[in-house]
C-alpha cells in the first residue's frame with residue numbers, strides 16, 4: 191500500500207475563469223475560454239490523506255472517501271466527482287484504474303460556501319494521486335521542472351480553478367488559456383497550452399490581506415459548471431468580455447501589481463468581478479449569485495475608497511454571495527472596522543504557497 195499526505199490551499203481569483211471551450215467542437219478537455227489570475231491563500235487549507243492499493247477484481251475504484259469526518263457513498267455527488275476525475279486521468283495514464291483509493295480529507299474552512307474548497311480539495315487530490323500512482327510519478331519526475339506544468343494540466347480536468355492552487359511558489363498565479371484568436375478561429379488549439387504557473391511568489395506578496403465576511407449561503411441557484419456553460423452558450427456579451435479581459439484587464443493587472451500600484455490593482459479587481467456578474471446576468475435565463483448583503487458590502491467598499499480618495503480595498507464575488515475583500519496590511523483595520531460594523535463574522539487570510547506533500551507529523 192502507498193500512502194501520502196498533501197496540504198493545499200484554496201486560491202481566490204482576481205481575474206475570473208468562467209467557461210470552457212465546447213468539447214464537441216474543439217475536442218478538448220476542460221480548456222478555458224480565457225486566462226485567469228488568482229492569489230493562493232495561506233489560511234484556507236485542505237489536508238488530504240490518500241492510500242492506494244492494487245485493485246482486486248470486483249473491488250470498487252474508490253474504497254473509501256471521507257470528507258470532514260463524513261463518509262460519502264457511491265450515490266453522492268462528492269464521490270462521483272472523484273470517480274469522474276480518476277476516469278479522466280486514466281485517459282492520460284491508464285494504470286490509474288489498476289488501483290483502489292482510500293481518501294480522507296479535511297478542510298479547515300467552510301466547504302461548499304463560496305470559499306473555493308473545490309480548488310484546495312481537488313488540487314490536493316491531484317497532487318496525492320500524482321505522487322502515489324507510479325506511472326504518473328515517474329512521468330512527472332522525468333519532466334523535471336515541466337512536471338509541475340503537466341500536473342496543472344491534470345488538475346484542471348477535475349476542476350478548472352484547482353489548477354491554480356498547484357504551483358509551489360503560490361502567490362500570484364496565472365492560468366493561461368494558451369491560444370490566440372486566430373488559433374481559435376482555425377480550431378487549432380493544443381490541449382497542453384493551457385496550464386498554470388506562479389508569476390509573483392507568495393514570499394513577495396506578504397503585504398496583501400484577504401478578508402472573507404461569512405454571508406449566509408443558501409443552496410446555490412446553479413452550480414458553477416452548469417452556470418458557465420449557460421453563459422458561453424447564451425450571453426451575447428460573452429466573447430466581447432473574454433477578449434477585453436484577455437487583452438486589456440489581465441495584462442494591466444500584471445503590470446500594476448508588479449509595481450505594487452494597489453490603487454489601480456484594486457480598481458481592476460472590482461471591474462473584473464462586476465464584469466463576471468454582468469455576464470452572468472446577461473446569460474439566459476439570468477444567473478444571479480450576489481444577494482442584497484453582497485451588494486451592500488460592495489457599496490460600502492466603494493464608499494470607503496471614495497472617502498480615502500484612493501482605492502484601499504477591492505471586493506470580488508465568485509459563484510456565491512460571499513465577498514472576497516482584498517486589501518493591504520496598511521488598510522486592514524479600516525476593512526475590518528467596516529465588516530464588523532456591518533455585523534459579519536469573517537476569516538482573514540494572507541497569500542501563501544501551493545500544494546505540497548507533508549509528513550504526517552506536520553498535521554496540526
Ligand code: ADP
Nearest residue numbers: 236268295301302303304305306307308309311
Ligand atoms: P466551494 O465554493 O467550496 O468550492 P463548490 O460547491 O464549488 O463550493 O465545491 C464544493 C465541492 O467540492 C464539495 O461538495 C466536494 O465535492 C468538493 N470538495 C470540497 N473539498 C474537498 C476535499 N477536501 N476533497 C475532495 N473534494 C472536496
Ligand code: DP6
Nearest residue numbers: 203206207349350351414415508509
Ligand atoms: C466563479 O473551478 O469551480 O470561482 O471547472 O467547473 O470545477 P469547474 O469550475 P470552478 O469555477 C470557478 C469559477 C469562479 C471564478 C474563478 O475562480 O476563477
